[in-house]
């Protein structure tokens with residue numbers, strides 16, 4: 001209700017409820033929320049579900065870097081094939097607007113300074129590579145098929161209900177139990193963080209006013 005232009009909107013959440021998903025993070029019985037358990041790789045389901053929707057905001061992904069180091073298959077299936085399957089369904093069901101939610105990790109790392117949106121994609125992990133692929137897939141649905149689609153690339157998020165495998169909840173819960181915390185490299189890396197509410201405000205702005213085919217970095 002805080003998002004201008006979308007007060008009173010009805011929302012359908014499609015989520016596979018993998019290990020990362022939790023139905024309790026959404027209101028159990030909200031009159032304008034419909035929850036559907038399903039996979040973005042399920043073309044038939046998407047063709048049934050999408051008609052009547054004005055916009056799709058595409059969050060669904062495998063997102064945990066450490067898991068992608070152990071096994072990347074599911075990352076490429078969901079993040080690349082899932083994005084392509086979703087956008088193909090968008091094309092055939094008359095959805096008018098799409099925001100593809102991506103990550104700044106597609107740029108890799110930088111010694112100092114900041115990236116602009118036309119920086120080369122130099123992902124350093126299978127997770128980041130799968131998101132970079134998904135961005136290119138998304139771009140083609142704009143360029144080839146004219147889908148009104150924008151891409152966002154945000155820095156690391158923190159906030160309520162985050163899965164405890166993610167850095168801040170993992171560190172906090174480990175430290176509360178006087179356990180060690182896992183650091184990459186020599187611990188000298190710097191990461192940028194954004195509260196999830198600020199990320200959502202950025203996505204809302206792009207959904208409302210973003211240009212088709214455009215990429216928007218969302219940073220702190």
Ligand SMILES: NC(=O)c1ccc[n+]([C@@H]2O[C@H](COP(=O)([O-])OP(=O)(O)OC[C@H]3O[C@@H](n4cnc5c(N)ncnc54)[C@H](O)[C@@H]3O)[C@@H](O)[C@H]2O)c1
Pocket residue numbers: 014015016017018019020021022038039040041058059060061062063064078082101102103104131153154155156157158163
């Ligand atoms: N968390 C961050 O720091 C961050 C930063 C920038 C961008 N992002 C992007 O934001 C999005 C959401 O990130 P998150 O941290 O909430 O991820 P998450 O891993 O915590 O949650 C992913 C959600 O997607 C669902 N899902 C996974 N595979 C699916 C499939 N095949 N079909 C349908 N649903 C599926 C899961 O059940 C879960 O609810 C991702 O696209 C991610 O790349 C996240």
